[in-house]
Amino acid sequence: MDKDYEKAVELLTSQGKFYINLGLERIAAILDLLRSPQDKLKCIHVAGTNGKGSVCTIIAAILAKTGMNVGLYTSPHIFDYTERIKICGQDISKDDFAKYVFEICNLAEKNHIHLTEFEILTAVMFKYFADNKVDVVVLETGLGGRFDATNVIKSNLCSIITHIDLDHTERLGNTKSKIAFEKAGIIKPGCPVFTCEGYEEIKDKADECNSLFVLVTPFEDTTNLSLKGTCQQENLSLALAAVRYLFPEISENTIQQALTEVKNPCRFQLCREDLIVDASHNPNGAMALRESLDFYYPDKKRCFIFGCLRNKDYRRMMEILFSKEDEIYFYHFSNKNSCTIEELQEACKFPSKPFKNLDELPADYLKIVCGSFYMLNEIIPRNFVR
Numbered sequence: 001m002d003k004d005y006e007k008a009v010e011l012l013t014s015q016g017k018f019y020i021n022l023g024l025e026r027i028a029a030i031l032d033l034l035r036s037p038q039d040k041l042k043c044i045h046v047a048g049t050n051g052k053g054s055v056c057t058i059i060a061a062i063l064a065k066t067g068m069n070v071g072l073y074t075s076p077h078i079f080d081y082t083e084r085i086k087i088c089g090q091d092i093s094k095d096d097f098a099k100y101v102f103e104i105c106n107l108a109e110k111n112h113i114h115l116t117e118f119e120i121l122t123a124v125m126f127k128y129f130a131d132n133k134v135d136v137v138v139l140e141t142g143l144g145g146r147f148d149a150t151n152v153i154k155s156n157l158c159s160i161i162t163h164i165d166l167d168h169t170e171r172l173g174n175t176k177s178k179i180a181f182e183k184a185g186i187i188k189p190g191c192p193v194f195t196c197e198g199y200e201e202i203k204d205k206a207d208e209c210n211s212l213f214v215l216v217t218p219f220e221d222t223t224n225l226s227l228k229g230t231c232q233q234e235n236l237s238l239a240l241a242a243v244r245y246l247f248p249e250i251s252e253n254t255i256q257q258a259l260t261e262v263k264n265p266c267r268f269q270l271c272r273e274d275l276i277v278d279a280s281h282n283p284n285g286a287m288a289l290r291e292s293l294d295f296y297y298p299d300k301k302r303c304f305i306f307g308c309l310r311n312k313d314y315r316r317m318m319e320i321l322f323s324k325e326d327e328i329y330f331y332h333f334s335n336k337n338s339c340t341i342e343e344l345q346e347a348c349k350f351p352s353k354p355f356k357n358l359d360e361l362p363a364d365y366l367k368i369v370c371g372s373f374y375m376l377n378e379i380i381p382r383n384f385v386r
Contacts, residue, residue: 005094008101009081012117027119027149030108034123037130038153041071043137044242045153047145047183048162050285051235054227055162057264058239060138064088065258066250071134073125073150075118075142076373078266079382085125087132089263092124100124118142122149146185158242159186159211161195161202163234165284177201187211194242196234216241224259229268229278230295231288266376268292271384275358278370281308286317289370303365305355307331307375308339315347317371322350327362329355333375355379 031038044059046052053074060072070088077083082091092100104123108115115123122142129137136157141148145161161183164176180199187193187205192212195202206213218234225236236259243250266279268289280289293302304326308314322328330344330352341354358379361367369379376385 002094004098004102005082008098011101011105012081012120023147024149024152026113026115027122027152029111029113030104030115030119030123031126031152033107033111034104034127038126040130041126041134041137041153043139043153043156044158044160044246045139045141045150045156045186045188046160046162047141047148047186048160049165049179049282050288051162051231051238052140054232054235054264054267055160055239056138056140058225058227058236058259058262059243060086061089061262062239062243062250062255062258063136063138063247065254065261066247068135069133071125071129071132071137073122073129073137074140075121078373078385079377081121084121085128087129087134092128096128097124100128103127116149119149122152141183141186144179144182144185146182148186151186153188155188156186156191157246158191159188159193160238160242161186161193161197162238163231163284164197164199165282181205192245194238194245196238214241214245224256226260226262227264227267228270228296229288229292231292265385266373266380269385271380274363274365275367275369275384277376277380277385278368279373279376280317280370281312281372283313283316283320286320286370289368290320293366293368297366300366301325301327301362301364303327303329303361303367305329305331305358305361305367305369305379306344306371307333307355308344308371309335309337309374310339310343311337312372314339314344314371318344318348321370322348324350326350327365328352329361331355331371331375331379333372333378335372335374338372338375 060070064070072086082097085092141150164180180201184202184205189209193206194214196216216237218237220237266277268278278289280286330341332341
């Protein structure tokens with residue numbers, strides 16, 4: 001029942017659980033009480049600053065196309081928490097989600113284990129996938145890698161590290177090298193790692209773990225890939241390198257068919273003829289969005305609807321995205337860390353207006369909604385992103 005789901009969401013969000021407390025002790029403790037479901041699973045583990053979700057969804061789509069029972073764990077969600085946990089493209093049901101959340105929260109409370117929201121969700125995911133006997137789990141880290149709750153697994157089929165840039169610097173370090181060190185924490189002994197960037201920290205960790213280090217050249221043809229955006233060539237190249245290494249028996253025909261069916265909503269997604277939604281939430285994501293707009297729509301007038309969290313470098317994001325020819329609208333969404341319209345206007349060197357609704361925007365412009373995952377469900381109707 002949806003009422004149980006709503007109670008589960010309230011349990012996740014109303015007890016001060018939405019905070020970041022990196023470390024593996026709490027997730028290990030709750031999973032031990034659940035009889036270590038993660039040890040029964042074969043995982044492909046993906047970390048990185050940007051591109052994780054796309055790489056994960058590409059791999060999951062290809063493996064599911066072969067008939068495998070494939071689990072996919074991603075974050076954040078756009079409309080419902082159930083979007084984060086999928087088997088062969090189907091979200092966990094709201095009933096099952098609620099059942100697992102209640103079970104894990106009750107067990108944690110009884111044993112005085114203080115879990116964060118992400119740790120609860122990760123425990124739900126491992127237990128649900130183990131109970132449903134999935135063949136392979138495609139696992140996206142939440143934040144960083146070394147101390148991310150998903151890194152409680154002891155081994156993996158492979159690690160994949162996507163593009164690295166400055167984000168969450170207050171927790172992961174203020175240089176790309178420090179961030180690369182944290183991401184490299186998902187590399188496991190004897191398990192290969194795939195990346196497009198040759199950071200010494202990743203190579204050193206691979207050497208330490210006696211793991212195959214594969215530096216992938218981003219050359220794959222994205223013609224058949226349903227996901228658009230110039231950054232997808234690198235994401236696709238990483239995904240295919242891993243798939244072809246781990247599952248050489250999968251035919252090229254199966255791969256190409258699967259690529260036409262990949263779904264990863266709100267990543268440079270054309271929702272209607274004049275509306276693009278892109279969950280770019282850091283300067284590197286903004287740069288990828290700008291490059292894609294310049295490539296696909298070089299002559300189209302642009303209207304941006306932008307909102308952002310205060311802990312992001314929103315000033316730099318706006319410098320990358322906006323020009324004096326653009327129409328700019330700012331949105332203050334319901335997250336407590338959302339920038340106010342006044343804060344955004346003060347940081348922007350171009351004229352702007354408060355956003356009210358999509359129908360009031362200029363008709364002859366390409367509309368681009370961007371800046372944060374957390375505002376999309378307040379602006380975009382659910383049926384736009386299916």
